Amino acid sequence: MSRSNKKTKRLWETRNLRVLVDMDCVLADFEGSLLKKWKERYPNEPHIALEERRGFYVTKQYGDIREDLKSKIIEVLSSEGFFRELPPIEGAIDAIKEISSMEGVEVFICTAPLKEYQHCAVEKYEWIEKYFGRDWLARVILTRDKTVISADLLIDDRTDITGAEKNPSWRQVVFTACHNKHTPSNLLPKHSVRLESWLDSDTWKQIIEDAKKKL
C-alpha cells in the first residue's frame, strides 16, 4: 500500500496529527537577514546585535532607540526581495519534509503576512515553492490570526500569540529565536514546550510522537 493510501486509510481509524509550522524565525532566518540588510542599507544608523534582541517585534526595539528607525526598518522588511531571499534556518527544510512523511502526520505552513503585503505575501509562496516544491503551495496558510486555525501543534517563535479564538485548538511548540531565548519558562504560553533547534531531531521527534499518543 502506498503511503498516501495508508494515510487515507488511517483517516477512518485515528485522525492525522495536524502540525502548523510558522515561517519567519522557524523556517526562514528573518532576524539574521534583517540585521545584515539593515547594516547594508543604513550603515551609519545604530543596529541591534542578535544577542541584544528582546521582544517579538524588531520594529518596536528599533523604534525605542529612535522613533524614525521604526519606519526605516519597515522599509527594509517590505522592500522587494526581502522575504524571497531569506536563507533557510539550519536543518529546517529536511526536518519539515521528514515530519510530513511520518505516518499519521500532516503539516501546514502557517505564516502571517506583513501589513505591507505587496512583496511579502507573494514572496512567501515563492520561498515555499523554491525549497519545498509546487505541491507544498496547497499547504500554505497565510493568516494574521493563527488562533482560528485548527490543529494539534503550532511550531512558532512568537510567545504571545493571541487572536479571535481565546482557546486555540493547538498546543504551541515555542521555537527558540534570538528574541525569545531569554524568556523564562513561566512566561511562555501555557502547556507549551520549547524546541531549540531543528538539528535536535531527538526532541522534535519526541514532541511529535507524544502528541500522536494524545490523539
Ligand SMILES: Cc1cn([C@H]2C[C@H](OP(=O)(O)O)[C@@H](CO)O2)c(=O)[nH]c1=O
Ligand atoms: C515586524 C515583524 C515581523 N515579523 C514576521 C512575523 C510574521 O511571519 P511569521 O508568521 O512567518 O513568523 C511576519 C509578519 O508579521 O513577519 C517578525 O518576526 N518580527 C517583526 O518584528
Ligand SMILES: [Mg+2]
Ligand atoms: Mg515567526
